[in-house]
Amino acid sequence: MAIITLTTDYGLKDPYVGAVKGAIFKQLPNVNVVDISHFITPFHIAEAAYIIQNSYITFPEGTIHIIGVDAEHTPENRHVAVLLNGHYFICADNGVLCLIMNKLRPEKMVEINIHDRIESNFTMLDAFVQTACHIARGGTLEVIGKPVTYLQRIAGIFPQVSDQHLYIHGQVIYIDNYGNSVTNITREIFEKIGKGRAFELSARSERYKKIHERYSDIVNFDVNEEHRDVDGKGLCIFNSAGYIEIATYKSNPLTVGSASSLFGLRIDTPVIINFERI
Template sequence: MSKNRIITLLTDFGLSDVYVGVMKGAIAQINPQLKVIDITHQIPSQNIAAARFCLMTAFAYFPPETVHIAVVDPGVGSNRRAVAVKCANCFLVGPDNGLFGGVLSRESAIASVELTNPQYWRTPAPSSTFHGRDIFATVGAHLANGVPLEEFGQAIDPASLVQRQIPNCAVTATGATGFVQYVDRFGNLITNIPNNCITNNNWSVTISNSYAPIHIPSGKTYSDSKPGDLIAITGSDGWLEIAVNSGSAQSVLQLEVGDKIEIILSPLLKPSP
């Protein structure tokens, strides 16, 4: 039965406490040979939107059938479902609270179950505050070992999974409206405006939703601007990004996740299909 699939972990647990190590210990108790890779444990506390974005941008870099365990779970112990999902190229294990919505916007969910079978939990009486250790880590380990998905609990309709979809950007006659969907640790503002909206290499951005419009030149790298200056780039994750060379665009522009951005692009965006 053993498959020895790769397991990834993504949480908001940080690294100063024992929580991540304990989850890895629970996995190792089932199979110490399983390879466990940390995506990140620095998701801002209880920030499902940030977890959604980070898992969405990371999952495609792993081999097919990787088991992604993601635990950002402000509803732990409540009536939110614990789920496992089989997608075309991966498995997902974690709370059904929308953090898988980014992956599910790019991958077809083939089957899903609610984790109701305590045979695969660490204990039949799991903690009401640490499902990452008592349910998700052990289910993920058994799944990586090759236990069929249907063994973990009751089948549920994949269409019923909480998606937490983000709205698309809107292309306008002069540019686009969108919002900040993620702020990384450097203070770079990653928008929901896709890179493929840019027509060529000669473009710039004007943010118009401020007291005085802010003009931002474009570049290929952060160092294409002077230290302290704003720059707009096509980011590595596929989204238009606003940065400051050797600084924080978030601090300069005072924008947060969810804040609306209205931009004017020159040359203009490609027309909507």
């Protein structure tokens, strides 16, 4: 049974997500439709790129991923279908696949050219759904598009490194449900540039000189629980996706606050790591 995933910035208040699912089931009643997220910050490509990069790989090869973020079809925002790492991606050519493509080369890429047969201006309901159902039936990309050789990249999605490797200049690209702030600085680039040197990570007024492996690393379990006083304490970790994350221990945005609310961290907030000179 084919799997089609949906990632959008539509939210769930409006009829759009339901309409997309209805259009898919109308063509393929037995397809398996999976919601990845419908709460991407509107038009925020970097956030969508992070979510897609860290979710698609858990699905079986052959899964079809529809990405409806900043997807209006214009002369500067073409629609593409891409076969990458055994998965199909249907999206606008707006840089949303650049994190995945940073290390992997697509097997096939086409610009979708079926728009002249579509009357609606609802991108996901027409072009993307038609393309996804075509692939799910076993159709090839060449039938619905012409080959392309490149895709757009997002300006600023990757951190900048000084020529002398004295600092990494990154930014917050995602804030999760706990208010933890994920940066675009990966463990890989941190270790490659840092080479074990002492460092200071700064984000607004916050300063950190250590990056933990787990949230609970800041807890001294030799101290009785009532005397620990670590709830809401700030820390940095390498999260499960391999990115540096600024968090608070057992945060709750609705009660005690979170890294985002307590430290004033927002998407695009600068995050700088300064390394000691050798």
